[in-house]
Amino acid sequence: MKRIKVLHVGEAAGGVERYLETLFKYTDHDKIKNILICSQNYDDKKIRQLVDRLIVIRMEHQISGKADFNSIRTIRHYIKKIKPDIIYAHSSKAGALARIADLGINNKIIYNPHGWAFNMQQPAGKKEMYKWIEKFLSCFCEKIVCISDAEMESALREKICKLNKLQVIYNGIDLEAIKKVRIKTRQEFRIPKDAFVIGQVGRLSKQKAPDTFVKAAKIIKQKIPNAYFLLVGDGELRGKIEKMVHEAGLDNSFMITGWVDNPIAYMKIMNVGTLLSRWEGFGLVLPEYMSCSVPVVATKVDAIPNIIQNEKNGSLVLKDKPVEISEAIIKIYENSDYRKSIVNQAKKVVDEKYDARRVNDEIYQLYMEVLSKNEA
Template sequence: DKSSKKVRILHIVQSAGGVDRYLRSLLKYLDSDDYENYLLASDDFDLEKYVGICDKTIQIKMFRNISLKDIPSLVKIRAEIIKTDPDIIYAHSSKAGALARLANIGIYKTCIYNPHGWSFNMRCNPYKRKIYVLIERLLAPLATKIVCISNMEKDSAKSNKVCQESQLEVIKNGIDLKHIPDKNCNEIMRRKLGFEKEQIIIGMVGRLSYQKGPDVFINSCKLVANEIPNCRFLIVGDGEDRQSIIQLAKKNGIADQLIITGWVENPLDYISTFDIACLFSRWEGFGLVLPEYMAMQKPIVATNVDAIPEIVQNKKNGLLVPVDNPIASAEAIIKLLKNERWRSVIVETARKEVLKEYDINRVAHEHQLLFEKVIKMP
């Protein structure tokens, strides 16, 4: 039975990782007096984490790649839409976006779609890219609104003629600033990881996959280690390229200086140990870890690609380097390490910016305005 005043939203989501963290922050800050949030998630999700921030959770099998295995998922999603009877369906990421919109055909529920980064902006062969663009164009009319997480994402949708411009809404990502650890965290974590006081920590947070450029990170680290021997290197994350990254570190002679944590519950605690924070993505719809670095007051070196320059302005609140360029990346890291005054100015600028621009409360508020708008639409 539907409460007369609450708006019921069915969130449909397939890929975990960054989307999972985004969704948990958003749900926590959506006003529970006005909204009833249901979550329909793939089995990549740990539903325990949604206790207390969701009114109901449902788990089904969903697959990342497109195949005939999607048919049972589609049937289940359709059944859940009918059973749940939401006011709004909110589909997160490309695969869930496709399944949710197809499942909603003939049910005519208001549907919002957030790709969390367009699949066609990935580095892939031109044929695959054209297919991704075509799929998005075909499915676009089935969404009432499409949420872009950066201005770059909106421009990209327009230049690829994905949908009508009136469908696009930009709601930039944000982070939960209440969860920034205190300064003591740094020393506790350094001890736990076995770092010595005088060692300099160069770190990155991200999936060990081609997109995030962990190979560029390792190649940069080798060059930094040649110049500044008391550096240590920390990768917070895991992924399909883990073994090849370990092999590359061995080949570069820095395997003994490198720690890979695997997936962790509290990435911010690990960021607290960084002296320099890196993100060498080859493509990036937003880069949620960047505001986290900024909030943790870590000097940033990141690639000048896609949405990253919207967050990191070169030489103002961080340094930008070309994609796939370990030499430029290492030079930027060394430059920051050698200039303490400049480093502290950059960090302070970034800290002020994150408080102003990237608070999850703003993201929740902008979503509430969007929900009100779509409910009033004919």
């Protein structure tokens, strides 16, 4: 049987890169040949081991006329050379570049925005521009993969495309790899042994609301004297956050790790894991926390309520509400029965819904569906 040749195009690193790594790891290589065109932001050494071929090109995250033209031209060159059966484009920017690059060549294209750009907090004019771009480019792909029900509802609400072009395939996590991550001692991270550790894994950016995390931390410290706070990640707001930590008097109870190769090791020492996003396409870190038996406190925005059911497998709070966030965390601290209940339920949900192998099966079926239309 001839292998399906899939050309993936990815620009955004972070969550999209982790999605691709897991997708490639569990690919049936007897059935699928994966080729990836990615930006300079990817860890090419790591991902090169997982694909049949890796091509790194320069891509700019923001809209840039000259840079985008060069990226489109380069992608088009490789499309003509590789002659893929399917192009699978990941994230808004790569989705636009790939679909424009394929104009006139007419390959079968699947597009996964990994969270709609128009759902981000930004000026109204910019949101409308992103909506217009998505509507126009939706005409140049066979299927759009939505990573949550909320993402599909957004697409329908904004009339991006018709329902039959959308398909929900929930993200998955590498449960096998998570189980293999060694549990490190708190001493290895220089965290007090008796600390109640509250952490958040994610970029230090406006979206992930690390500022709200610090505000909540200040309140929590007054109620839980042995509380210790952990931000696993880095980003453009790091300087501002470090200043906020100092002004809150939390220097001795707070760590910002910077970028780390394996955030799971940090998750496994947490007593509570948070995701305080102001908008969120999925929130891959949520099932990761849940798999590590870490109770979750997350904001009630976009796709997060599709994953977290309040007071069943985690706690939902309003965004930018540090008092409400602190109360949810203190409840977990004080009520051991409640804590055990949500952790146990969360583990069941993860095992049933978020295994990466299930994602690969669904993606393969989607490939077959798209190709069968071509044969028909």
